[in-house]
Amino acid sequence: MIRRVIKRLWGVLPVVFGVLLLTFLLLHLVPGDPVDVMLGESAAVADRAQLRAELGLDQSLPVQFVQYLNHLAHGDFGRSIHSGQAVSSLLAERLPATLKLATLALLIALLVGLPLGIIAALRARHWPDTVASLFSLSLSAMPHFWLGPLLMLLFGLWLGWLPISGMTPVSAIILPALTLGFGLSAILTRMTRASLLEVLSEDFVRTARAKGLSESHVILRHALRAALLPVVTVIGLQMGSLLAGTVITETVFGWDGLGRLLVESIEKRDYPVTQACVLVIALTYVLVNLCTDIAYQRLDPRVRLS
Amino acid sequence: MKQLPALVILFWLAAVVLAAVVDLSPDHIQLEHILASADRHAWLGYDDLGRNILARLLSGAGVSLLVVGAVTLITLSIGTMLGLLAGFYGGWLDRLLMRITDIFLAFPGMLLAIAFAAVLGPGLNNLLLALCMTSWVGYARLTRAQALSLRQRQHVQASEALGASPWRLMRHHMLPLLAAPLVVEATYSMAGLVIAEASLSFLGLGVQAPQASWGSMLRDGVRYLLVAPHYVLATGISLMSLVLAINLLGDRLRDHWDVKRA
Numbered sequence: 001m002i003r004r005v006i007k008r009l010w011g012v013l014p015v016v017f018g019v020l021l022l023t024f025l026l027l028h029l030v031p032g033d034p035v036d037v038m039l040g041e042s043a044a045v046a047d048r049a050q051l052r053a054e055l056g057l058d059q060s061l062p063v064q065f066v067q068y069l070n071h072l073a074h075g076d077f078g079r080s081i082h083s084g085q086a087v088s089s090l091l092a093e094r095l096p097a098t099l100k101l102a103t104l105a106l107l108i109a110l111l112v113g114l115p116l117g118i119i120a121a122l123r124a125r126h127w128p129d130t131v132a133s134l135f136s137l138s139l140s141a142m143p144h145f146w147l148g149p150l151l152m153l154l155f156g157l158w159l160g161w162l163p164i165s166g167m168t169p170v171s172a173i174i175l176p177a178l179t180l181g182f183g184l185s186a187i188l189t190r191m192t193r194a195s196l197l198e199v200l201s202e203d204f205v206r207t208a209r210a211k212g213l214s215e216s217h218v219i220l221r222h223a224l225r226a227a228l229l230p231v232v233t234v235i236g237l238q239m240g241s242l243l244a245g246t247v248i249t250e251t252v253f254g255w256d257g258l259g260r261l262l263v264e265s266i267e268k269r270d271y272p273v274t275q276a277c278v279l280v281i282a283l284t285y286v287l288v289n290l291c292t293d294i295a296y297q298r299l300d301p302r303v304r305l306s
Numbered sequence: 307m308k309q310l311p312a313l314v315i316l317f318w319l320a321a322v323v324l325a326a327v328v329d330l331s332p333d334h335i336q337l338e339h340i341l342a343s344a345d346r347h348a349w350l351g352y353d354d355l356g357r358n359i360l361a362r363l364l365s366g367a368g369v370s371l372l373v374v375g376a377v378t379l380i381t382l383s384i385g386t387m388l389g390l391l392a393g394f395y396g397g398w399l400d401r402l403l404m405r406i407t408d409i410f411l412a413f414p415g416m417l418l419a420i421a422f423a424a425v426l427g428p429g430l431n432n433l434l435l436a437l438c439m440t441s442w443v444g445y446a447r448l449t450r451a452q453a454l455s456l457r458q459r460q461h462v463q464a465s466e467a468l469g470a471s472p473w474r475l476m477r478h479h480m481l482p483l484l485a486a487p488l489v490v491e492a493t494y495s496m497a498g499l500v501i502a503e504a505s506l507s508f509l510g511l512g513v514q515a516p517q518a519s520w521g522s523m524l525r526d527g528v529r530y531l532l533v534a535p536h537y538v539l540a541t542g543i544s545l546m547s548l549v550l551a552i553n554l555l556g557d558r559l560r561d562h563w564d565v566k567r568a
């Protein structure tokens with residue numbers, strides 16, 4: 001088991017390296033001189049030279065990359081051009097809000113998606129199945145920047161139940177979390193349904209029924225355990241769209257998290273901050289997928305015992 | 307009912323052509339109509355500068371379909387070619403391509419496109435570039451996986467034994483069998499691109515004012531949500547209808563050709 005985890009970690013390293021390289025190269029995709037773009041053409045020569053030296057742009061590309069890695073290894077993400085604050089402290093300030101939002105969204109997605117998918121599979125081709133597939137079909141065509149405003153209109157303006165933007169009161173988290181969670185639940189519903197339907201037609205389910213187990217026992221103890229395994233992988237993969245979704249959702253709802261920090265940095269052309277946000281989100285995604293992979297191996301007896 | 311998705315897509319195509327032929331003046335500002343609701347001149351009401359929302363929706367649909375069409379055409383050709391070469395020749399070429407796609411796939415969802423668009427700067431060309439840089443990966447992976455198994459098929463091996471050139475094998479014996487899964491993939495990816503274009507424009511990274519785009523209209527719509535809900539509703543429903551129709555068309559094509567998706 002431990003050996004397998006180590007092997008998996010080893011396999012992730014090139015990807016992490018690639019992510020670092022691509023994020024590093026982002027600054028060099030800026031058309032023209034990034035220093036000009038960030039400070040404006042009218043900036044003083046001394047200021048420009050200072051920024052150029054700070055970003056390491058006066059060095060050769062490989063040297064810059066090594067320096068970049070070296071700084072990151074010491075937790076140094078550079079300084080914000082706009083406020084002069086250390087980017088690491090900006091990240092530390094904003095990350096908790098995004099994690100809170102993403103966790104709640106994941107919880108909502110699981111609470112809505114799994115039961116709906118299970119019911120749809122158990123009542124396949126009957127009305128509960130139709131309702132579930134209509135639900136997931138329409139949600140899959142609703143990007144966050146359309147679902148969000150729709151929920152704002154419904155619960156904020158027409159029903160007046162919930163605050164529509166900002167960070168306070170505590171209930172302000174509900175609408176952005178619903179926006180993020182519903183999108184994910186649509187996919188979970190579809191996957192759970194398909195996976196459970198497939199398992200239900202397998203021999204071991206027939207055997208379990210044949211030996212006289214109650215239907216609920218067959219479903220809960222036998223079928224569902226096998227059916228949820230592929231769903232674990234999907235959850236890991238979909239955490240990516242959840243993380244990327246925070247960028248838009250936080251912008252819609254004025255939620256001061258990492259996603260909004262990214263958008264603000266883009267608007268201010270504060271590239272070190274942009275770079276750091278992209279890197280943190282991508283590395284989180286790599287980490288989450290690594291964890292789901294390991295969890296999958298723990299959960300699947302075929303892999304665990306082999 | 308079964309034809310509805312195709313009809314919706316045709317409706318938007320026709321609307322775009324119509325908007326291009328007949329001048330609906332989507333940029334015409336009428337300050338006396340700011341955020342006014344529908345009347346007989348503007349069936350969907352007016353936006354925050356008193357412009358006709360319907361005219362702007364049609365003009366925005368043009369941008370959206372242009373982006374989707376161009377990006378699909380470019381990335382489908384590049385991705386298919388790379389995937390086919392990697393799957394056919396294997397070896398270091400295959401390993402290199404897989405490593406590169408792994409890195410691209412390590413960035414979740416829209417994040418990489420947002421990052422590219424952010425550093426390239428706003429505008430239609432950079433929007434196209436950013437979406438092209440991220441959209442080829444899916445096609446390359448799909449084609450490569452299919453090509454790996456097609457390579458072992460008897461008809462391919464037989465023609466190779468008869469001395470067919472690699473080009474001929476790929477072009478005449480493998481590509482035709484790849485067409486169905488690629489078209490299905492492209493259809494779903496088009497729905498994704500409609501959303502992607504709107505997302506980038508929503509963040510201000512797409513086409514610039516005064517040119518209309520669904521994403522920037524949604525952003526303005528959210529700003530005036532409390533006073534003029536008709537603005538955001540009209541735009542959102544338009545976007546949703548197109549995305550839903552493309553997805554349903556994809557489902558039908560998938561079932562029709564019996565394509566298994568990963």
